[in-house]
Amino acid sequence: MSEIQSPAAPPPTLEDVAALAGVSTSTVSRFLSGAVPVSEPRSKRIQAAIDALQFTPNLLAQSLKKGRAMTIGVIAHNMTSQYFSTILTHIEHALGEAGYALLIVTGHWSETIEAQRIALLTARRVDGIILLEGRLPDEQILHHARKTPIVVTGRQLVGEQVYGFKLDHRAGALLAVEHLLQQGHRRIAYIDGPPGHGDATARLSGYQQALAQYGVPFDPDLVACGNFQQADGHAATTRLLSQGRAFTALFAANDESAFGARLALFEQGFRVPDDISVVGFDDIPGAAFTTPPLTTVRQPLAEIGAAAANAMLGLLSKRPIAIDIPPFGLQVRRSTKLCLAS
Structure with missing residues (x-):
């Protein structure tokens, strides 16, 4: 039995x-x-x-009682990027403490795909959407926010159900290029970000401003597009070298591009920093573990993630939003040195 x-x-x-x-x-x-x-x-x-x-x-019972799904949608553009993954980790932590879960989708740096992802998340009835480095124009974000509250990073934007904030990326790039100029470098190549991207435009402006302050003419032939990705940073640096562009230092618009540039320099027999100094931007976790460790502009990624989460909670509770994010700082490691050629 x-x-x-x-x-x-x-x-x-x-x-x-x-x-x-x-x-x-x-x-x-x-x-x-x-x-x-x-x-x-x-x-x-x-x-x-x-x-x-x-x-x-009982989360279902709680969400029904509150009239909320207790879910926040997040749109990031590159799920393999340490930049986005670091910010996402801190968004998840801050929202998790408030009882929210994340639904994460990818925008692939495309306005069309980004708009489709916002429509998808809205159809899933998420309580709000955090858009990391959005590509859509302000008008379209304001339009979508009529249905679902939106927090967007990388721009200043305020509306009834919208909050956007940004940092001074021009000032961050100024730190990087001034560091190289103070070490005697005058031929400084620049690996740019995606065309039309607000952060990339601001960093290019900082690069140009630093050169002007030191009386160094801007040479457009030393600028190549790296699209914020390792492969494109590698291709851009290879292209500069194959065209015979002479430079003693290289500033990349983000660390991912700097990683690609570092490999291209190695393949062409250049030593970092003995032959060419390299500076990145973001200070993602992997920057401290390259060979040599990368000098880079530290972007407060943890604070950006927490600020985005807190701004969303502010929109949902209709309370005032106050963002306090520390400024950029230069993290000097071993990928730069004095320019002996000068």
Whole structure:
């Protein structure tokens, strides 16, 4: 005869947690939602009860009660990029603490695809959309935000359901090129970002401004497009070298392009920094582990991710949004040195 199986114990409920913690069910609800502060002693008792009972909140019930999906859509342009993955990690952490999950899609640096992804996320009824380095014009973002709140990085934009913020990328590039000029370099190649991209345009402006401040003529023949990607940075640097462009230093619009440039220089027999100094932009995690470690402009990626998440929470709760992000800084490592040729 087969054994008679005893029925499984019912899962613990909100009432069970409240009884064990010695508080009301409404206090437990406030603790779980995070919408209203709960005193520290009560919070500790509630968390201890949750752990002891192995209680799991009913997210579906919570979302139905709040009228929200508790999901935020995020559009990034390159899922393999350490730049985007670092920002996404901090968005997920900040929104996760507020009870939200992420639905991440890729824009592939295309306005058309970006618009399609916004429509897709809106159809999935996400509570809001975070657009990292959006390519769409302001008017279109404002139009889409009529249906779903949108936070966008890389531009200043404010509306009823829109918040955008950006950093001074011109000033960041100025730091990088000034560092090379102070080391005596005068022939400085530049690997640009995607044409028309706001950050890339600002960084090119910083590069040109630094040259002008030191009385160095701008040479367009030393500029090549790298599209913020390793392969394009490699191709752009190879193209400059094959055209016989002489330079003692190279500034790349992002670290990914600098990685590609570094490989192209190695393939052509140039040593970094003995023959050519290299500076990147972003200070992504891998920048400290190249050979040699990359000098780069540190972009506050963790703070950008947290700021995007907090701006979204502000839009959803209709509270004032205050963004405080530290400025760019130069992280000097071992890929640059004094220019002996000067």
